[in-house]
Amino acid sequence: MEITKVLPDDCISLIISLTSPRDACRLALLSHAFNSIADSNAVWQMFLPLDYIHIISNSSSPPSLLSLPKKDLYSTLCYHPILTHNGDMKFQLEKESGKKWYMVGARALSIQWVDTPRHWTWISLPDSRYGFRHTPVELDVSIEGTAAGEVRSVILDPPRNMPQQAKERVDGWLEIEMGEFFNGFENDRTVEFSLREDHDDQPKRGLIVQGIELRPKHKNNR
Known part of the structure; x- marks a missing residue:
């Protein structure tokens, strides 16, 4: 006997919503009855952030985005990032x-x-890389009000006889991990991250920055 004939739909929806988006997609393949429940708004709304309406409403995206079925909205936010904070994020x-x-x-x-302007110029170079040729810089990530995080010393543009510490992204930019943090507090905290080089007073040039990315880190990520 199928579980859909034993338990009410809202109970099954709750069970599926306590799994993961990947599991929900797999369960949708079990049967037609499971498909309609696993793809329902009740399930996929639970996979969206609690403040997704606020985020989208304060973004440059059209309001019609909120009218999408919740599974389609989830997929859209995964594959089509939206601009927030006046386009700065x-x-x-x-x-x-x-x-x-x-x-x-x-x-x-x-x-x-x-x-x-003598020190910094705003330009648009979508295919650029960053520089600081052969010069070590310090990277630091920490949560405000807590002990300082690990300070990492890296060379953004190493000489040929040294391994490249930066990795190339699918969009062509180079990236390097600054550090990691975990916020176990109930209240919001400010995350501080920095890149600095203050060992000598020689002029530096060639640093081109797209931005700093904050993304989830899983146990198997290195």
Whole structure:
């Protein structure tokens, strides 16, 4: 006897919503009855962030996005990031878990001497890389009000006889991990991250920044 004939639909919906988006998609393949429940708004709304309406309403996306079926909305937010905070941040969902994934654009960062053309110039180079040739820099990620996080020393543009610490992304940019954090507090906390080089006073050039990405990290991610 099928479970759909034993338990009411709302009970099955609750059970499926306590699994994961991947499991819900697999369960939808079991039978026609399971498909209608596993693909329902009741299930997929549970996989969306609690504040998804606020995020979308304050983004550059059209209001019609909120009228999509919840499964379609989930898929859209996974594969088509939306711009928030006046275009300075990009938001999407991590496909496997539905966790939030942000890109903080360069214009939203606090950059020393950013308003001084001699030191910093705003340009648009979608196919660019970053520089600081052969110069070590320090990377740090921490939560405000807690002990300082691990400080990592890396070379963004190493000489040929050294391994490349940055990895190429599918969009052509290079990225390097700054660190990780876990917020186990009930209240919101401010995450601070920095990149600095202050070992000498020689002028630096060649650093091109797209932004800083904050994304979920799983146990098998290295």
